[in-house]
Amino acid sequence: MQAISDLIRDVPDFPRPGVLFKDISPLLADADGFALCIEALADPWRQLGVQAVCGIESRGFIFGAALARTLHAGFVPVRKKGKLPPPVIGIDYGLEYGVDRLEVGASALRAGERVLIVDDVLATGGTLEAARRLVDGLGAEVVGGSVVIELAALAGRPRWTGATPLHALILS
Numbered sequence: 001m002q003a004i005s006d007l008i009r010d011v012p013d014f015p016r017p018g019v020l021f022k023d024i025s026p027l028l029a030d031a032d033g034f035a036l037c038i039e040a041l042a043d044p045w046r047q048l049g050v051q052a053v054c055g056i057e058s059r060g061f062i063f064g065a066a067l068a069r070t071l072h073a074g075f076v077p078v079r080k081k082g083k084l085p086p087p088v089i090g091i092d093y094g095l096e097y098g099v100d101r102l103e104v105g106a107s108a109l110r111a112g113e114r115v116l117i118v119d120d121v122l123a124t125g126g127t128l129e130a131a132r133r134l135v136d137g138l139g140a141e142v143v144g145g146s147v148v149i150e151l152a153a154l155a156g157r158p159r160w161t162g163a164t165p166l167h168a169l170i171l172s
């Protein structure tokens, strides 16, 4: 994972003082690094019959869509409020640096559909857990969660309350 880690840039005090921002842009721009990252993200899930990948706006779209292609699954966007046409279901959640609302199409997933939830960063864990609850709310089955970077100091992992695995490529 060192090759992937080396392509993530630490930016102090962005977007607010005190936040050490993990910039994934160099990783996305590196063809080999990005491909390696998607294959590594896919590895734990290859035999688990994932039918849909839910990617969280916006950086989760990038990894989620590529992962959906690799796992031969569909892609379902979980978006910030007001971006998806109705009908939607939504949930409010807290961030490391703010409050927001996530929404998903009310018929975007079938009952029992096997879903993997994907994002770039697990920080306080609020975003991933909110997405998990949304998918639960549609009656789909959450197979697990997957992130590129877990920020250990923000201790978000315990907020993932599902019984299913949560995989992180890089623990930072």
Ligand SMILES: O=P(O)(O)OC[C@H]1O[C@H](OP(=O)(O)OP(=O)(O)O)[C@H](O)[C@@H]1O
Pocket: 056, 057, 058, 059, 060, 094, 095, 096, 119, 120, 121, 122, 123, 124, 125, 126, 127, 128, 156
């Ligand atoms: O674990 P948490 O504390 O909930 O934080 C993680 C979330 O924060 C960032 O998204 P952000 O809302 O900044 O949106 P962006 O992807 O559009 O930049 C990141 O992409 C995760 O989605």
Ligand SMILES: Nc1ncnc2[nH]cnc12
Pocket: 019, 020, 021, 022, 023, 096, 121, 123, 124, 151
């Ligand atoms: N420190 C951080 N870097 C990048 N994305 C984030 N999302 C929440 N916290 C973050």
